[in-house]
Amino acid sequence: xxxxxxFCKIISGHIPCKKIYEDEDVFAFWDIAPQAxxxxxxxxxxxxxxxxxxxxxxxxxxGKMMRxxxxxxxxxxxxDGFRVVFNxxxxxxxxxxxxxxxxLGGRPMHWPxx
Ligand code: AMP
Numbered sequence: 001x002x003x004x005x006x007f008c009k010i011i012s013g014h015i016p017c018k019k020i021y022e023d024e025d026v027f028a029f030w031d032i033a034p035q036a037x038x039x040x041x042x043x044x045x046x047x048x049x050x051x052x053x054x055x056x057x058x059x060x061x062x063g064k065m066m067r068x069x070x071x072x073x074x075x076x077x078x079x080d081g082f083r084v085v086f087n088x089x090x091x092x093x094x095x096x097x098x099x100x101x102x103x104l105g106g107r108p109m110h111w112p113x114x
Contacts, residue, residue: 002047007098011045020076025061026068037106038078042069048099051088069103078105085113 001008009015010029011022017029020040031039042065048054054062066084073082082105087094 002098005047005098006096007043007100008047011043020072021068023068026065028068028072031102034104035102036083036104036109038073038076038082039102039104040072040076042072042101042103043098049097050094050099051086053099065101069101073103073105078103081105081109083109083113 001012006015010017011027017032020028020030022028024045026042026044028040028042031041044058044061044065046058046061048058069084070079070082073079082103085102085104086099087102
């Protein structure tokens with residue numbers, strides 16, 4: 001845990017959130033500023049700054065995040081159409097430097113994403 005990290009504080013309960021799911025590896029909660037009718041985040045308990053900071057030890061963890069995210073999408077009514085986003089770096093729009101998988105759905109998604 002990084003004591004200065006917003007998402008570490010959410011995992012530890014020091015900052016409240018609308019939790020969807022947690023287990024020994026991952027944690028999921030609704031985004032505070034949703035960009036779609038359904039928008040939640042899946043994060044690992046382990047503090048990793050972002051996709052570019054992943055190590056080979058983390059490969060299984062990222063796979064689990066995807067599998068849990070898809071299951072939660074299904075359970076929340078967007079299993080047939082959802083977008084998965086990882087932002088890496090401020091230039092790409094990353095604002096919280098604890099890796100997180102956005103899952104968005106409930107409206108048509110367009111491409112290119114902008
Ligand atoms: P990113 O811009 O990819 O780093 O995504 C960070 C996301 O975290 C944004 O979509 C924010 O709306 C969301 N966020 C920031 N603070 C909170 C919070 N306290 N609870 C839930 N979501 C948050």
